[in-house]
Amino acid sequence: MKLLRFFIKHSLRDMWRNRARTVFALICVATGVTAVVALRSMAFMVGDELTTDLAEMNRGDIRLYASRGTPEIVTLSREGDPIFSAEGERAIREWAAEEGVTFSGARLNNISSVRAIENGTAGPPTLNLTLLIEPEHYPFYSEIILSEPAGVPLRDVFPPGSEAESVASVLLPRLGALSSVVMPRWNGAAGSTWATYPAYLIAHPRPVVISSNLTRQSSLGLSLGDYVRLGAPDTIYEVRGIAPATSESILTVPPTVFLDFLYAPLTDLPLLGDPVLPEQIFIQVPLGRDIAAAEASLIRYLERTFPSRTNFDLNLNRESVPDLEENNDEAASVLDDMILVMGLSSLLIGGIGIINTMQVIVSRRTLEIAVLKTLGLKGSRITGLFMVEALLMGLLGSALGVVIGVALSYTIKSVGEEAFQLTLVWRLYPEAMLSGMFLGVVITVLFGFLPTLIAGQVRPAVVLRPNEAQMPAAGLLQTLATLIVMIVVLGLLVDTIVEGAIAISPVYMITGGGALVGLFAGVIIANTGLGQPIPAYYRFRLPRRFERLQNAITGPVGILTGLLPVTAWRGMERHLRGQAAITLGLRGLRQLLLIYGSLAIGAALASLILLIGSEVWIPLGLGETKPAGHIVDAVEGGSARWVITWAALTLAIGLAIRLLSRALVGLVAMSTLGVTVGGLIGWLIGRAGALVLDGTGTWTFLAEISTGIVLVEAALAAMAAVFVGYWLLVWLVGRMSGGALMGLVSLVLVGLLAGAAQIVAGLGVGALLALGAVALIGGLVIGRTARSGEAARPLAEQSRAEEAGGIPAAPTLRLPGTSLLMMSMAGLVGGLLLVDVGGERLWWAGAGLALLVFAGLWRALRRRYKVDGRLVLREMASRRSRVASTLLGLSVGLAGLSLVSLTTGAATHLLETQMSGRIEGNLLVIARVPDQVETIEAALAGSEGVEAYSSYRIYSAALLAINGETVSPTFHSPEDEPGGMGGNGRATQGFPLMLAQRGSLADLPEYEMSAGRQLEPSDAGEHVIMLRESFITQELGIEVGDRLMLLFENGVSQADDVMLRLTVIGLVDSQSALTGYADQFLVPPDTLPGTVKPMNMMTVARVDESDDAYMDGALVALSNIPGVFAIELSALTQLLESLINQFKALPTLVAWLALISGTAIIANTVALATQERRRQIGVMKAVGLKGRRVLAMLMIENGLIGLIAGLIGIAVGLLLTVVLVLASPGPDQLMDALEMETMGWLLVMSIAVAIGAATLSAWSAAAEKPMNVLRYE
């Protein structure tokens, strides 16, 4: 106890004494804990929204959806959507009355065009969602309070009204319209612009309540008292109230995520051309009654009322509060787990910083440790002392992280709202805070474990040679023990999150563990004598105490080898001969190991090349058949060409590794051997365990935890592989010359200048000239500095000449480098100004000038600062592991950011291109009623600016069989529980797809076909189909000539379905540049029988975009057609883009948090490194190095790390983006889809972050007085 008190006191004092170092360590822990606490709090906020006030969310205790599968109570609306039939509604109302529950109906899926009426004229339409409700009931369990008039409930805006009024509101306009034929219509003042509308409607506008978003819509800009039209009918609505946009959400009415909404009474449906039949029914069960019992009672009632084969329990789509609770609890739990994993990954990055910090703490206190050992403190207690310090740092850092995390959770609430389209309520979540604390402490202790073990190994003899005090290397057993502990602890942690979501056999767990331990063992052994080349003078010899054993080995070997005709061994004593033979054998064994390792790495890389090659083979146009993805496939497929290719690649890469990387080949061999041996031993132990323990509690327990542990093993292996890659990269970079580094610096500076000029050019000529002045001054300074080094040489030569008594040489001519630099700087800016004006030739002039500047800059920097470059690179090369771990931390965050921004940028670009350039038009018209097509075409034909249009009918179908062979269903619903939003409760089969029937084939675009031919007008009425190649056709193996059996759903009952067999006549090339609309599965006109009802009728029109009035006119003309809505494709693109932004909100946040963790690591590493290098810096300053050059060196070093991390991070995002674009229907868009500007900004940010994080420490190190350092070091 006393000792523990001493440890705690001593640790706290040391932490206070080395405050700066402690702060950085705390920051490393805190950033990770912040991420966990903030993200988890957000997850809990979302979870709370999902799991509280469920009845309010559900708009009742039970929510019924009209869906196919219950034809007795469901019919189709005019647009073909399922709604409750009159009989169905009546039956449910009767049940409700009998049951003593409250009934309310609504139509919540009515998409209609809304047009503001100003001075009697309706403006252009916008699509919105009209929520037709029973205001006196909607919603149950809460109240919608309007923002205008403030505080007024929604129901008060809609007066109950009499039945007579309802009849009048329907009939009178029609009578008015009729009477206008017989007698002049009375419209009040002559010449009024309200002449369009029947008088009754003008006098009696219907009430409507709009969402607050509609007041901000630029095309509508509605306010209280404004008039609007909904859809085609003439009915005028007056805005009587404005409801907050948050009144509805993804949880209450999901389409409100995409569309703004307004409320109107359900009884207004006849005015909109539909009967008053709901599409959803809400049931409120009195308090205290069992909701499940009420649900069961409803089912029984329906079964009694409609005796048929329909299984109402299975097919009636509904959601009750208990169902919602169960589903949402699970969703919240999954979200929490997902977010916890994201937060944990940030914490693990922070763990890298903790290892670095603990290593430096130990190395800085090596002498102190030695002294303590001389006083009698044992190694285990030394470990305990540092463990206490690590624990304290973990506690303090975690506490700090919790505080910041709570504050951050408030800030990122908006990210959660964006991502999940929910309104979140912020509060403190103790569970998030506690989990952050716990994980922070565990990670700190886990990652700090090895350095504390090493601390206990410091040799006490160090105390006699303080200048030679060095941190001992980690022992093999210690490292492996630490690794195993880490795998087990982290694995258990992860397992509590994944909870056996994937079942993995313990055999794999043990095999993987063995391979990983073997890998680490190999790497460690490679760094010892065993990994080094065998010296030429080496002779096999065991330690003296094993002399007898040695003789026992060398004797027989000597005898055996005496039989061999080896001249060099003739006449040798047998023990010596045996020794020589064993030495030769060891050398041979080493060579075999090296070759094995090299070939193993070669095989792995060859397999990776094969895999990537197979994915890009077809997209890059290298061939028509996708090659095998890996060697096993190639062998099984008998593809000799690919087997030989793989073998040749393996050999080439293996030989290259063996011959070119002599310094690293030991590492390669040992690590490969370690993986092989470790994996084999692990597998054997696993198999033995399975045989012996299968069925026992131990094996069951192992099986339960194996998932988490395997995931951790995979993550650690990936991290180790990346770390080794970075280590090799740093090794390579360290071999650069100082001059080459200066070239890199020059390139970055020129790039920054060019980028700055591009941006500044947009601000105007003045700004550009200002930048030019800055560049000029910079050039002057650099030129002068470079020249000062040059000027010394003539003087030195002069003095040497004088000493020799000779005539001093004439001063040499000033080198033109400086003037060149200055002129070029100015020229670059001027050149870019001209580039901005335009002209390709001028672009080349600008590029030429940039090259000139680069050359001048490089020349100047190289001459003056080559030695600085050399020092920087040597320093990096001497701390490879530390630099590699810093790169790892920084590049993870950058990779995340680049992945999110580049892929979503490319997706947005592809979307825009697909939608605008390729879709045969810019206006999409959707009709739900089949007989509207002619009216639509007539309206388009009559609208000015409409250049062309094509019509399609879209059908929902299921592919049942190909050439008679059944296609596996993608899901089966007979066993599904009824309920759940969106389900149709009907048993489905086959592969679902959407199929289009074009109105005319005369205007079909020319496609590039990969097989067969495209449809022709003569195919009308034929049972043929044309497909576009996609992953669906590849997965199903569809080819030209195949006969597809398709099932068309045709009503609410299966009895109405139609089956049709179509023959594939052509496959459109997936890369085909010209695409029409809905041509994935295209049939000719008149092929489908008229009895098959389409889901939608679509017309795509191309409208002249030179004047907005053309589009407005077309939209207005179309809005007068009932059951039709039109949308500009640009608006649709915007909607989809906002969806993309929604999806990327959360990953972007996580990437930023990871980047912040990486920044903390780099700041920590630099702080520690500058502390370690204080003496070195002091000595350099003592011999004349100036402080600002020290600063510049540190900036260049860290800037280089930032550059490398940035390039790697961008490469990750770039690679995935390229794959995404190549796999898309628009691979030719690759260069346009890649956002170079984003990549540039990411690179600049990476360099800036690295330099910025290092500035504070570097500044103080550069300002340090030499005597301070040399006195106290």
Add this chain to the structure above:
Amino acid sequence: MQNETNGRVVLRATNLTKDLYLGHVVVHAVRGVDLAIYENEMVGIVGPSGSGKSTLLGLIGGLDTPTEGRIEIDGVDITHMSEGRLAEVRNEKIGFVFQFFNLVPTLTALENVALPIQFARYPKFDPEQRARELLELLGLADRLNHRPMELSGGQQQRVAIARALANNPPLLLADEPTGNLDSEASEVVLQALNDVWRETGTTVVLVTHDLDLARKMGRVLRLVDGRILGEVEPV
């Protein structure tokens, strides 16, 4: 300084050898040293730089293990002891005084001196009381609560001497104890060592390159190239 021995050997080294491997080069730092130091002796070991003084001190202090030979401290053979057992021996039987003091900077003088008692398996003294007594003995009664950075070099070294005596070890090893001090402080420290030897009877072995300093000990051994060449006449 007179040696008063009673014939009990506190330190015996037999054929002590230590080879250091620096890359491919082998340095024979200590070669076959035979040494016997008796109770209550004050012994100086003198030799030039590179003669193996620090290495020898490390061996006899249990800070390092020999390549060959044998070491006994107070009758206990420490040659093949484990690191844990060696720590106990260092705590109980040996006190160290170093050239650069090596006090723990975050602890006060009192706390520094109390450390070995707190590390002991079976503490023989009350740490604070014992520390106080030793510091008073060494004339630092008014510096008990000062940190090392608040003490002069001579004061720090006296604290180090007090710390070395905390568990009343039979043997005190001093490695160039005045090497980092001016002449005045050196005198003070030497006097302190002398007082300690006289008051406590602890055997003192002092290693130095300074012959004049070494000759102030009761017995002086010359170390050259890792070997004891003989004794030097003390002053």
